[in-house]
Amino acid sequence: xxxxxxxxxxxxxxxxxxxxxxxxxxxxxxxxxxxxxxxxxxxxxxxxxxxxxxxxxxxxxxxxxxxxxxxxxxxxxxxxxxxxxxxxxxxxxxxxxxxxxxxxxxxxxxxxxxxxxxxxxxxxxxxxxxxxxxxxxxxxxxxxxxxxxxxxxxxxxxxxxxxxxxxxxxxxxxxxxxxxxxxxxxxxxxx
Numbered sequence: 784x785x786x787x788x789x790x791x792x793x794x795x796x797x798x799x800x801x802x803x804x805x806x807x808x809x810x811x812x813x814x815x816x817x818x819x820x821x822x823x824x825x826x827x828x829x830x831x832x833x834x835x836x837x838x839x840x841x842x843x844x845x846x847x848x849x850x851x852x853x854x855x856x857x858x859x860x861x862x863x864x865x866x867x868x869x870x871x872x873x874x875x876x877x878x879x880x881x882x883x884x885x886x887x888x889x890x891x892x893x894x895x896x897x898x899x900x901x902x903x904x905x906x907x908x909x910x911x912x913x914x915x916x917x918x919x920x921x922x923x924x925x926x927x928x929x930x931x932x933x934x935x936x937x938x939x940x941x942x943x944x945x946x947x948x949x950x951x952x953x954x955x956x957x958x959x960x961x962x963x964x965x966x967x968x969x970x971x972x973x974x
Contacts, residue, residue, distance in 0.1 A: 852893065852907040852944060854886070855952050856915055856923060863889050881919060883926040890943045891930060907944035910952040920949075 850866030861874040861881055872889045874882040890907075897904050907927050911920065924947050932941035 852890075852904065853910055854907060854923070854927060855910045856881075856919075857912050857952060858914055861886055861923075863893070865893055881923070883922055886923070886926050887930045887943070890927060894943055905942075905944055906946040906948065908948040908950055910950045912952045 853864040853867050855862040855864065859876055863871045863874070863886070865871050871893065872885075874885045874889070876882070877885075894904070909920070909923055909927065927943060927947055928945045929940040929942055931938050933939075934941075
C-alpha cells in the first residue's frame with residue numbers, strides 16, 4: 784500500500800512573470816514633453832522687498848540723502864512724496880487705470896535731480912490702500928524699479944529705485960509727516 788504524505792505537497796513550478804511596461808512607457812512618452820513645455824512657459828520672477836521695521840520712528844531731522852521717497856497708492860490716484868511728507872506730484876487715473884507712464888516720468892525727474900546733487904538713492908516705499916489689486920501692485924513695482932531707455936540703438940531697463948518697501952497707506956493725506964526739509968524738484972513736461 785502506498786502511503787501518501789499528509790504534510791507535504793508537491794511544489795508547483797511558477798513560471799517567471801513577464802513585466803509589461805508598455806502602458807508606463809506610453810505615459811512617460813506623453814508626460815515628459817508636457818512637463819518640459821510647462822517648465823519653459825512658466826517663468827517665475829522673485830521680487831525683493833524690504834518690510835518696514837517694528838521700532839518707533841525717531842523725530843530727529845533727517846538729511847536729504849536719507850529721506851524716504853513715498854508713493855501713496857489709492858483707489859483713485861497715485862501721489863509721490865519726496866522728501867516724505869512733501870507732495871511732488873498727484874497722478875489721477877487715466878481711463879480707469881493708473882498712470883504708470885506718468886509715475887515713471889516723475890520718478891525719472893526725481894532721480895535726475897538727486898543724481899545732479901550727487902545723491903544715489905535706490906530706495907522707495909509703496910504705501911498702498913487695502914483694495915489695490917495684486918496686478919496693480921506688481922505693475923507699480925515694475926514702474927518704480929526701472930524704465931525703458933535707449934542706449935546705443937538698443938532698449939535697456941534703466942534703474943530708478945530698485946529697493947522697494949511696502950506699507951499701508953495713511954488713512955488720510957493729512958496724516959503724512961511734514962518734518963522733512965524740502966528738495967526742489969522741477970516737474971514739467973520737458974525731459
